[in-house]
Amino acid sequence: MSVEDVRAADVRAHTFDGIEEFDNRLPNWWLWTFYLACIFSVGYWVHYHTLGTGDSPTDEYNIAQAEAAALSLKRARENPVTNESLIELSKNPEIIKEGRKIFENPQLCAQCHNASGNGNIGPNLTDEHWVYGNSPMDIYETILKGRATDPEKGYVGGMQAWEAKGPEFVQTVTAYVLSIMHTNVSGKAPEANAKKLPKSF
Ligand code: HEC
Numbered sequence: 001m002s003v004e005d006v007r008a009a010d011v012r013a014h015t016f017d018g019i020e021e022f023d024n025r026l027p028n029w030w031l032w033t034f035y036l037a038c039i040f041s042v043g044y045w046v047h048y049h050t051l052g053t054g055d056s057p058t059d060e061y062n063i064a065q066a067e068a069a070a071l072s073l074k075r076a077r078e079n080p081v082t083n084e085s086l087i088e089l090s091k092n093p094e095i096i097k098e099g100r101k102i103f104e105n106p107q108l109c110a111q112c113h114n115a116s117g118n119g120n121i122g123p124n125l126t127d128e129h130w131v132y133g134n135s136p137m138d139i140y141e142t143i144l145k146g147r148a149t150d151p152e153k154g155y156v157g158g159m160q161a162w163e164a165k166g167p168e169f170v171q172t173v174t175a176y177v178l179s180i181m182h183t184n185v186s187g188k189a190p191e192a193n194a195k196k197l198p199k200s201f
Pocket residue numbers: 103107108109110111112113121122123125129130131132133139142143147148155156157158159160162173174177191194
């Protein structure tokens with residue numbers, strides 16, 4: 001076979017600006033990567049999309065997020081309770097939801113502070129005036145231990161201790177009180193012995 005014959009057999013019919021194109025077979029190694037990719041894609045599709053037996057990147061992301069959230073919650077609960085751990089809890093929407101349920105229960109906080117927290121027998125917890133301080137730990141102590149009458153210090157008292165409900169209960173409802181702090185729902189006027197304080201965190 002002459003060189004011209006080979007050319008006539010392998011060169012494709014078209015030319016562009018005088019440039020011709022051979023029609024060579026693709027190398028086997030290239031074809032195999034292609035075939036294997038095809039086979040892999042079928043397995044991939046069945047595993048992730050048809051059977052759903054694998055976690056998609058979105059699922060993996062969501063699982064990682066949930067694990068991180070659970071870990072941060074666990075840490076916030078386990079540590080000795082601090083201003084920071086309570087602030088961390090107050091940023092967790094699930095905790096706030098739980099805390100709101102506790103607070104708004106007519107048998108619990110709402111009985112004396114109203115469901116909105118704007119005060120009834122107990123003070124308005126949404127205003128800027130505080131008898132016992134408004135740092136997260138002040139609020140936590142108030143709820144944990146209660147506040148008794150103390151005529152010497154001018155304390156009216158009447159806030160019961162909630163320690164018996166357990167630390168999680170107190171932390172959760174403290175986080176909720178932090179979330180409504182200084183939202184200024186109009187209601188009960190500030191107590192005579194309360195101080196106006198800036199938001200503490
Ligand atoms: C039986 C009524 C009653 C119930 C129930 C009650 N409180 Fe109180 N609370 C009071 C009174 C009264 C005071 C004010 C005490 C004082 O001035 O000495 C108070 C004070 C407080 C304070 C401190 C306010 C400040 O100005 O320093 C916080 C915080 C508080 N309550 C949160 C709660 C939470 C949270 C609950 C539910 C777990 C709750 N209270 C349930 C009556 C109640």
